[in-house]
Amino acid sequence: MADPLVDVTVRVYAEFADHATLAEVLTVVRQCRTDLDTPNVAAVPEMVERLARQRLADHLASPAAGNGSTPEQHRVQPHR
Numbered sequence: 001m002a003d004p005l006v007d008v009t010v011r012v013y014a015e016f017a018d019h020a021t022l023a024e025v026l027t028v029v030r031q032c033r034t035d036l037d038t039p040n041v042a043a044v045p046e047m048v049e050r051l052a053r054q055r056l057a058d059h060l061a062s063p064a065a066g067n068g069s070t071p072e073q074h075r076v077q078p079h080r
Helices: 004-016 022-037 041-061
Strands: none
Touching: 004 022
């Protein structure tokens, strides 16, 4: 099984390549992973909210099993 953080690192590096080295991105990604292993109690609500939004967006973007829905029938509006 591939390490999912490799994909994260590649995406983040692609976004910040003009301003950060791959080594810097790797260091930040590793530190973020460590920080999330034991999250600060104050950070938990934000992390839960972000995860819930992503899971709902993913769910709404794919057809629901058995109900004939298509991704086009679901529109997820970004939080404002």
